Amino acid sequence: MTLKKHCGKETRIVFSGRALITGGTSGMGYEFAKQLARRGLDIVLVARNEERLRKTAAELAEQYGVECTFLSADLASDAGVAAVKERLVCAENPITVFVNNAGGGLYAKIASKDFTEIKNALQVMGTAPMELGGAAAAVMKERNAGVIISTASVASLVPMGAYAAIKALLRYWSESLANELHGTNVHVVTFLPGWVHTEFHARTGVSNASIPKWVWMNAADVVGETLAAAEAGKEVIIPSRKFKVIAFFAKHMPRSVVCAAVRKLNRGRR
DSSP states (O other), rough: OOEEEEEEEEEEEEOOSSSEEETSSHHHHHHHHHHHHTTTOOOEEEEHHHHHHHHHHHHHHHHHOOOEEEEEEOOOOOOEEEEEEEEHHHHSOOOOOOEEEOOOOOOSSOEEEEEHHHHHIIIIIHHHHHHHHHHHHHHHHHHTTTTEEEOGGGGSOOOOOOOHHHHHHHHHHHHHHHHHHTTSEEEEEEEHHHEEEEEHHHHHHOOOOOOOOGGGGGGGHHHHHHHHHHHHTTTEEOOOOHHHHHHHHHHOOHHHHHHHHHHHHTTOOO
């Protein structure tokens, strides 16, 4: 079982048991699955593509010697959310680590008569993670043990469009959940990655030429740093020093300067 160990003033998180990862067959979700399996946790993968789920589960089981099962679910649908929720609250083979990670690119214009794309993204990256995370938190609180890691974004700190707005919603929700569960043995992590080399960006078809090469990171490093920080008891995690600096300026520079920088960045991504 995943527990908090209090060592003086420090809190150490011990990962064990079974982890459920949404979006677990690609990008950072896949890295979370690998690195948690390497720590000896059994894995439950959640994604839409059943063939890819089956292949990834077999690969992880063979490579790390853990039990790896999967659940095909589309978090854009009520049925998909209900299926994952049912697994999260199941008392048999309980989930001790929930990585709330599913997501995708979103570059839809806010000023538009068609809200379909934004509405779907809000469901997958906002409403569904909050519902699933709330259900996981409730059963973990009853068991007095567990970890919930929710993938927000450094973009949530700046007015970069609908994607940033949805991630800001998830960030505030995750931090609020951590506050609500303060003093329990349920550890809630708000994870704010920056630009990471994954399929996430390639699928959008949007140019990222305006983003400097030096800011990009690879998923293995980002997830490795995040899990290490979570084990050290951190609740809000921004992997890498460079993104910590970017986040600092995003929070403390005049908003007019931040907005001007965002406009310049967005012009190069059309």
